[in-house]
Amino acid sequence: MQVRFWGTRGSLAKPGPSTIRYGGNTSCVEITSAGGTRLIIDCGTGGHDLAQAIMAEGRPSRGHMLISHTHWDHIQGIPFFTPFFVPGHEWDLYAPQGFDESLREALAGQMEYTYFPVTLDAFGGKVRYHNLGEGSFAIDDMTIHTRYLNHPALTLAFRIECGGAALVYACDHEPHSRDLALGQDHGHDTIAGEDLAHAEFMQDADLIIHDAQYLAPEYDAKRGWGHSTVEYALTIGRTARARKLALTHHDPLRNDDAVDTMMAALRGRMIAGDPDLFAAAEGMVIDLTPSGDPDRHPTTTKNAASAIRDGNVVGTPSLLLIASDAGIIDRIRRAVVNEPILLHHAADANAAIDLARRHPAMLIAEAGLAGLDQALARIHTPDLPLMLIGGKAAGAPDAVDRLDEPWSVEYARTRIRTWLLRTEPLWARPPMPVDEDLRIEALHALDILDTPPEERFDRHTRLAAALLHAPISLITLIDSDRQWFKSCFGTCLEQTPREVSFCAHAVAARATLVISDMLLDARFREHPLVVSDPHVRFYAGAVIYAPGGQPIGTLCVVDTRPHLITDEQRELLADLAAMVGAELARVPELARDLP
Numbered sequence: 001m002q003v004r005f006w007g008t009r010g011s012l013a014k015p016g017p018s019t020i021r022y023g024g025n026t027s028c029v030e031i032t033s034a035g036g037t038r039l040i041i042d043c044g045t046g047g048h049d050l051a052q053a054i055m056a057e058g059r060p061s062r063g064h065m066l067i068s069h070t071h072w073d074h075i076q077g078i079p080f081f082t083p084f085f086v087p088g089h090e091w092d093l094y095a096p097q098g099f100d101e102s103l104r105e106a107l108a109g110q111m112e113y114t115y116f117p118v119t120l121d122a123f124g125g126k127v128r129y130h131n132l133g134e135g136s137f138a139i140d141d142m143t144i145h146t147r148y149l150n151h152p153a154l155t156l157a158f159r160i161e162c163g164g165a166a167l168v169y170a171c172d173h174e175p176h177s178r179d180l181a182l183g184q185d186h187g188h189d190t191i192a193g194e195d196l197a198h199a200e201f202m203q204d205a206d207l208i209i210h211d212a213q214y215l216a217p218e219y220d221a222k223r224g225w226g227h228s229t230v231e232y233a234l235t236i237g238r239t240a241r242a243r244k245l246a247l248t249h250h251d252p253l254r255n256d257d258a259v260d261t262m263m264a265a266l267r268g269r270m271i272a273g274d275p276d277l278f279a280a281a282e283g284m285v286i287d288l289t290p291s292g293d294p295d296r297h298p299t300t301t302k303n304a305a306s307a308i309r310d311g312n313v314v315g316t317p318s319l320l321l322i323a324s325d326a327g328i329i330d331r332i333r334r335a336v337v338n339e340p341i342l343l344h345h346a347a348d349a350n351a352a353i354d355l356a357r358r359h360p361a362m363l364i365a366e367a368g369l370a371g372l373d374q375a376l377a378r379i380h381t382p383d384l385p386l387m388l389i390g391g392k393a394a395g396a397p398d399a400v401d402r403l404d405e406p407w408s409v410e411y412a413r414t415r416i417r418t419w420l421l422r423t424e425p426l427w428a429r430p431p432m433p434v435d436e437d438l439r440i441e442a443l444h445a446l447d448i449l450d451t452p453p454e455e456r457f458d459r460h461t462r463l464a465a466a467l468l469h470a471p472i473s474l475i476t477l478i479d480s481d482r483q484w485f486k487s488c489f490g491t492c493l494e495q496t497p498r499e500v501s502f503c504a505h506a507v508a509a510r511a512t513l514v515i516s517d518m519l520l521d522a523r524f525r526e527h528p529l530v531v532s533d534p535h536v537r538f539y540a541g542a543v544i545y546a547p548g549g550q551p552i553g554t555l556c557v558v559d560t561r562p563h564l565i566t567d568e569q570r571e572l573l574a575d576l577a578a579m580v581g582a583e584l585a586r587v588p589e590l591a592r593d594l595p
Helices: 047-055 103-110 191-201 216-222 230-240 256-267 327-334 347-357 372-379 408-422 436-445 455-467 503-509 566-585 590-594
Strands: 001-006 028-032 036-041 060-068 090-096 126-134 135-139 142-148 154-163 165-170 208-212 245-248 276-281 283-286 317-321 342-346 360-368 385-389 400-405 472-478 482-489 493-497 513-515 538-545 551-559
Touching: 060 551, 090 103, 090 317, 090 385, 103 126, 135 385, 142 408, 154 191, 191 230, 208 230, 230 245, 230 256, 230 503, 256 276, 283 317, 283 482, 317 327, 317 347, 317 400, 317 538, 342 347, 360 372, 372 482, 385 408, 436 551, 455 472, 455 482, 455 566, 472 503, 472 538, 493 513, 503 538, 503 551, 538 566, 551 566
Parallel strands: 036 060, 060 090, 090 126, 165 208, 208 245, 245 276, 317 342, 317 360, 360 385, 385 400
Antiparallel strands: 001 028, 001 283, 028 036, 135 142, 142 154, 154 165, 472 482, 472 551, 482 493, 513 538, 538 551
């Protein structure tokens, strides 16, 4: 790969006589492979000169642009990127996606009439937009891995592997550990948690291009702004065993002489085995080749999930906040108020245990709260991300993140987004019914759960399967944390977790649910029961109601092939479900006397 820097300044473009050697344009890097693939990372003001160079080639261009995040200093070159406007040029743009916004919408925002005279509609070239999360994808002969960074806006790092060499681009990123930000590195063993994961993402890279906007003495005054210190960047490069480390995103107040002074001081901290260290400069070109060292193996994640996100995040993730401090509660509420996140608040440990029944996607806990350790021991699981606010909790050794003062609403919002997007499945979890407590009470009052099979119910599943010409039919009852099957036709299942239940969606909606082809439904095409055994393709479920009118389950039909059903079949399935509900309402002693 060949790497060329077109912009190395951070936050604000600062071209002028004092920044001639390292450059004043904001972030833009061009990478080309031996096979001719052209990849651009970020398009700050440096993108303008790159665009002119592409147009000077005199032929239609084909390229790909990765946007780490949509802060202005990383996208201000896009309205001036000439190939986008000229017919015959073809480009694909990629950027991180939040909960409900797309890359195209974000770019259109900076080109609205109030700010700019030309809109995205003026693009004459072919421009396609792709939303990204964490994962991997391929562009021609390049494999690209992504990982969320620690920044007030949702931001991705990119690891590009091609021809046996690996390059990592990580702008903008704030250390998770204040000690590491201040350069207090006491060896590899002192790097832990998210900082260690950050370094491991870069393991054995041939070149790391890393944010280095601040010096350690500047950090405390700018904590929470989302940038690294030069000392931290060196520690990460050392831990990752990188061959080369390019420091970029230079502070706009740091002129060429100040960058030289910074680099001289940093080289005084280097030890044997550290990467080849340099400050990135506009116009710098690096030919990146494999090291040839048999002990160095650039890491490729095998069978990683796709980083491409086709649509909006499905479902509404929930967050459980366990806190009594009014300031903490206020800031977390403000952090999520404009996000599609359902916030549950527990003021004490007992309330947290009760609210955990709602299956939150993330926990945030005020360290030191009375009874917190005991509550976490009951509700925290390894796959449930836990963020602590201040201090430590003996019962939470697996906390994935911590907010230490001072922390801002914006900083908390990004950390919450990151963990929810990192852990939220690409399929819709069933929502919680508004009358959940009454519904569970009505179900348990029937005393039907965990009872043996009965012919009076089995006849209904046989009829439902025959009605829709499908191999499987079930009577499902949705308990607090499971769906249990009272009758099974065509399968021997007894129960499954509630969170993977299709029937729980019908119960929450109080309506018959029909999905003709799971692979064509954004809510379910990545569902574990669709992409793996039993590879469900069709589902139809009609709601079963308790005598008091509470939805407690469904009579459902399932197939591994797509189906289309008629309105009459849909109505008849609902009639059969009503008959099951009537059967459940019978006095058990009388029901046993029936044939």
